[in-house]
Amino acid sequence: MTPATPKPETITRKQSIIQPEPDTGKPLVFNTKGLNLYYGKTHALKDIHLPIAENEVTAIIGPSGCGKSTYLKALNRMVEMVESVKITGEVLYRDSNIFDRSFKVEELRTRVGMVFQKPNPFPKTIFDNVAYGPRIHGIRDKKTLKQIVEKSLRGAAIWDEVKDRLDENAYSLSGGQQQRICIARCLAIEPDVILMDEPTSALDPKSTMKVEELVQDLKEKYSIVIVTHNMQQAARISDKTAFFLNGEVVEYDATDTIFSNPSDKRTEDYISGRFG
Amino acid sequence: MLKAGSVKEMIQQKKKATSSTSVIEKAVPVLLFTAAFISVLTTIGIVFTLIIETILFFRQVSIAEFFSGTVLRPLSRVEPQYSILPLIMGTMMTTIIAMLVAIPVGLTTAVYLSEYASTGARKVLKPMIEVLAGIPTIVYGFFAFTFVTPVLREVIPGLASTNALSPGLVMGIMIIPMVASLSEDAMSSVPNAMREGALAMGCTKFEVTFRVVIPAAISGIIASFVLGISRAIGETMIVTIASGSTKNFTFDVTQSMQTMTAYIVEVTSGDAAAGTTIYYSLYAVAMTLFVFTLTMNMLARYISRRFREVY
Ligand SMILES: Nc1ncnc2c1ncn2[C@@H]1O[C@H](COP(=O)(O)OP(=O)(O)OP(=O)(O)O)[C@@H](O)[C@H]1O
Ligand SMILES: [Mg+2]
Numbered sequence: 001m002t003p004a005t006p007k008p009e010t011i012t013r014k015q016s017i018i019q020p021e022p023d024t025g026k027p028l029v030f031n032t033k034g035l036n037l038y039y040g041k042t043h044a045l046k047d048i049h050l051p052i053a054e055n056e057v058t059a060i061i062g063p064s065g066c067g068k069s070t071y072l073k074a075l076n077r078m079v080e081m082v083e084s085v086k087i088t089g090e091v092l093y094r095d096s097n098i099f100d101r102s103f104k105v106e107e108l109r110t111r112v113g114m115v116f117q118k119p120n121p122f123p124k125t126i127f128d129n130v131a132y133g134p135r136i137h138g139i140r141d142k143k144t145l146k147q148i149v150e151k152s153l154r155g156a157a158i159w160d161e162v163k164d165r166l167d168e169n170a171y172s173l174s175g176g177q178q179q180r181i182c183i184a185r186c187l188a189i190e191p192d193v194i195l196m197d198e199p200t201s202a203l204d205p206k207s208t209m210k211v212e213e214l215v216q217d218l219k220e221k222y223s224i225v226i227v228t229h230n231m232q233q234a235a236r237i238s239d240k241t242a243f244f245l246n247g248e249v250v251e252y253d254a255t256d257t258i259f260s261n262p263s264d265k266r267t268e269d270y271i272s273g274r275f276g
Numbered sequence: 277m278l279k280a281g282s283v284k285e286m287i288q289q290k291k292k293a294t295s296s297t298s299v300i301e302k303a304v305p306v307l308l309f310t311a312a313f314i315s316v317l318t319t320i321g322i323v324f325t326l327i328i329e330t331i332l333f334f335r336q337v338s339i340a341e342f343f344s345g346t347v348l349r350p351l352s353r354v355e356p357q358y359s360i361l362p363l364i365m366g367t368m369m370t371t372i373i374a375m376l377v378a379i380p381v382g383l384t385t386a387v388y389l390s391e392y393a394s395t396g397a398r399k400v401l402k403p404m405i406e407v408l409a410g411i412p413t414i415v416y417g418f419f420a421f422t423f424v425t426p427v428l429r430e431v432i433p434g435l436a437s438t439n440a441l442s443p444g445l446v447m448g449i450m451i452i453p454m455v456a457s458l459s460e461d462a463m464s465s466v467p468n469a470m471r472e473g474a475l476a477m478g479c480t481k482f483e484v485t486f487r488v489v490i491p492a493a494i495s496g497i498i499a500s501f502v503l504g505i506s507r508a509i510g511e512t513m514i515v516t517i518a519s520g521s522t523k524n525f526t527f528d529v530t531q532s533m534q535t536m537t538a539y540i541v542e543v544t545s546g547d548a549a550a551g552t553t554i555y556y557s558l559y560a561v562a563m564t565l566f567v568f569t570l571t572m573n574m575l576a577r578y579i580s581r582r583f584r585e586v587y
Contacts, residue, residue, distance in 0.1 A: 078476055083394065110478035120469035123492050133477045136487065182473070189477060 026053040029193050029223045030075060034089035037067075037074060039082060044070045046247040047089070052193070052240075057215060057224045059234035059255065062244030063270065068227040071244070072195050075225065076112045077105050094192075110137065113186035117198040119178035121170035121185070126162050129170045129181055133189035148188050156184035157214050176207020183214065194218065196226040200233065212237050231271060235259050243267045326566060329559035336553045342560065348523040348534075350543070350554045358557055360564055362523040366533035367568075370444040370515055371508040373529060377448025378504050382455025383497065389456070390463035391485045402457075409453035417517035420446035425518060432530060438520025440529040447514050451504045458503065462496020463489050495583035499576040506572035510565070512537035536565045 030052035037045035044067050052058050052075075060068045073079035075091060077098060090097045098108055110133075121129050130149045139145060149166070153159040158180040162173070170181050179199060186194060196215070200208040215224060215237050228234050234241055234255065241258040243251045243266075251258060251267045262268045334342070337358045345359030385405065389398055425442040429435045435442075466489050474484045490497065512535075520532030521542050534542070539561055548555040 076476060078472065081472070081475070106478045106480055108478075109476055114476035116469060116472065116476075118469060120467070120473040122470060122473065122488060132474075136474075136477070136479055136483055185473075185477070 026055060028052060028092075029054050029094060030225075031092040032071075032089075033092065035071075035074065035091060036088045037070060037079065038084075038086045039070075040084040044247050045074065048249055050242055050249055050252055052223060052225055054223050055219055055221075056239040057219050057226060057237055058240045058242065059238035060225065060227045060242050060244060061229070061231065061234050061270070062250075064229075066244040067247040068244050069197050070247075072114075072197050072225060072227055075193075075195055076109050076114055078109075078114065080105075110189050111191055112193045112195060113189065113191035115179070115182055115186055115194065115196040115199045118202050119175055119182050121173075121178050121181050123169065123171060125167050126170050126173070126181060127166040130184045130188050133185060137189060149184075152184040152188040153181075155187045155218070156180045157210060157217070158184060174207070176203045176210065179203060179207070179211060180214070183211075183218075187218075191222065193223045193225065196224065198227050198229060201229065208233075231259075231273075243270060245270070323566075326559055326563045329556055330563045333553070333556035333560040336556065337560075346525040348539075350557060356553065358553065358560075359525075360536070360561060362525040363534055363536045363539050363561060364564070365525055365527075366440060366515070366519065366523075366535040366538070367509055367565075369440045369527070369529050369533060370447060370511075370519060370535055371505060373441060373444025374447035374451055374508040374511075375501070375505055377445055378451035378455050378508075379501055381448075382452045382500070382504070383459055385452065385456040386459035386463060386497075387485060387490075390460045391481070391489060405453045405456055408449070409457075411450070413450065413511065413513040414517075416446050416450050417443070417513040420514055420518035435530045436520070436532050438518060438522075438532040440519055440531070440533040443514045443518035444529065446518070447508055447511050450511070450514070451507055454507060455500045455504045458500030459493070459497045462493035462500070465496075466492045495580045498583070499580040502572050502576035502579065506569045506576070509572065510537065510569050512541060516541045536561050536568075540565075 028051045030050075032048050032050040032052075035045055035048040036043070048071065050071075060071065062068055070079060074087065075093075075098075079085055079087075087099060090099060092098075093108065093112070096103060122132060124132070127149055130152050131145045134145060134148050139148070150159065150163075153162060158177060161177060162181075165172075170178060173181065179202070183194075183199075200211050203211065212233065215226065218224060219239075226234075226238065238255045241253065241255045242249050243258065243262075243264075245266055251262060251264045253263070258267060259271060262271065342358055342360055344361070345357060346361050347357040348359050348362045349355070349357045389401060393401065420443045421438075424446055425435070425437065425439065428442055429437075432441075470488055470492060471484050474488045475481075479487070515535045516538040519535065519538060521534050521538065522532035523539075524531055524533050526533070540558055543554060543558050548558070
């Protein structure tokens with residue numbers, strides 16, 4: 001691969017990554033510092049430095065197998081489900097390291113919700129799906145639960161479609177509706193951050209558009225990290241974009257900059273569809 | 277390199293060749309059907325015999341006596357009495373004891389294997405449990421009689437040398453692998469996405485297990501219980517050896533009790549002449565036993581269909 005011709009304003013990669021973008025000045029929800037992750041011998045994440053700002057949509061793009069999902073799952077420590085995983089470095093969530101022994105993983109996951117690639121509602125009614133989190137965390141009062149469910153379903157822009165069928169099994173809904181139920185389920189425990197791993201890759205264009213619009217609305221209240229293979233989607237909905245390649249962050253910047261004026265040749269190649 | 281169209285040619289040639297062997301194509305379904313038909317025919321034959329002989333039995337003994345009396349005294353010269361209730365009681369008590377062992381232990385094992393065990397632990401434990409399932413029931417029988425009963429008698433003073441308790445417990449141990457492996461199948465077929473969904477919401481492992489996995493697998497789990505019950509009802513060797521042959525109508529499991537299966541063993545191994553009432557009673561008891569286990573098996577099927585979760 002030929003190295004990129006350096007542009008005059010190009011700063012070295014490390015610097016641009018460690019510093020949060022000066023123009024936003026928004027506080028950070030996550031700050032990743034020197035994160036390395038191994039699946040057994042596979043070095044899946046290599047010295048990641050990446051800030052995630054509050055009330056923004058951060059998109060993660062990159063070719064298949066470059067570590068996007070792994071990074072996302074590191075943020076809520078779901079990656080630890082894999083027995084062989086080893087992690088070094090730190091991820092600060094609101095200034096405390098999530099890998100500290102004193103940091104309770106359940107606590108983290110109630111603050112950091114996740115929406116998966118394939119909709120995965122529970123085999124329960126729509127109501128019970130959304131009420132599931134609040135119930136687990138101790139809310140029993142019927143009236144309160146009802147309010148939470150309605151609020152969450154409205155928040156996920158699906159209330160009007162399901163308000164008359166809350167007692168039906170969530171699996172009776174279409175894929176796109178199921179995905180929004182999963183988003184509602186996530187909203188019901190009022191998280192701080194929402195992680196989304198290719199949330200629209202299993203959806204048709206119309207449902208995709210709905211979810212994209214929803215993401216735009218949600219960033220008013222939540223901070224969102226979204227993994228996507230769809231370049232247009234990243235460009236449409238995100239404020240910041242990180243480009244991953246072979247377990248490294250090649251470039252992180254404002255989405256506009258990444259898509260119009262990337263500083264790394266590899267980013268440019270990927271975005272213009274030359275590989276990946 | 278393949279020539280364009282050559283694959284198509286090869287397929288067509290194969291097609292032609294197979295059409296000449298169409299005799300096989302026609303014969304196979306017939307053969308398969310015959311095999312299936314033989315087993316169906318056997319079943320029908322058995323059920324038919326059972327019904328006929330049972331009807332003959334009820335010519336000699338009233339249905340009322342059979343199902344409501346409490347005394348079974350087939351060998352009495354003076355006044356033979358034929359009530360099945362003591363046998364049902366024996367079957368019921370041993371089955372209940374067995375399930376009190378098999379359900380909690382089996383389910384706990386299943387939960388451990390499916391949700392908690394590391395891959396290594398699972399690899400070691402599963403075959404060991406399967407060994408338990410492979411032990412012949414006669415071995416369990418003398419284990420109950422020569423080991424469990426004496427040990428229990430140390431603890432429970434009033435325990436008779438043959439009793440319902442000891443074979444019940446051992447039968448429970450025998451059924452553990454069945455409950456464990458069927459429940460484990462049901463639980464591990466709950467998609468991982470469901471567990472991840474719950475974990476990602478801050479649920480603990482315990483909450484995921486008891487509020488997501490078990491509810492989602494409940495039909496399979498209950499079906500495993502019912503099949504276990506069916507197995508306990510039909511179990512013969514253990515109770516014949518360790519529970520004795522006293523036809524007690526009692527709830528006292530420290531005493532000897534006879535089950536339906538053990539009664540059949542006793543009568544068939546004696547020399548009941550064909551045509552005698554005691555001979556026909558065999559069929560009436562067998563019929564009752566058959567109805568019990570059939571009901572249980574159908575219940576298990578119904579449960580696993582009716583309550584199957586969609587996902
Ligand atoms: N459970 C696992 N065990 C071992 N290796 C894994 C595991 N999950 C992922 N990997 C490896 O880690 C690397 C990163 O995988 P990851 O799933 O994060 O990629 P991705 O960027 O999300 O890809 P995709 O776009 O296809 O979803 C890959 O090389 C993959 O083979
Ligand atoms: Mg992925």
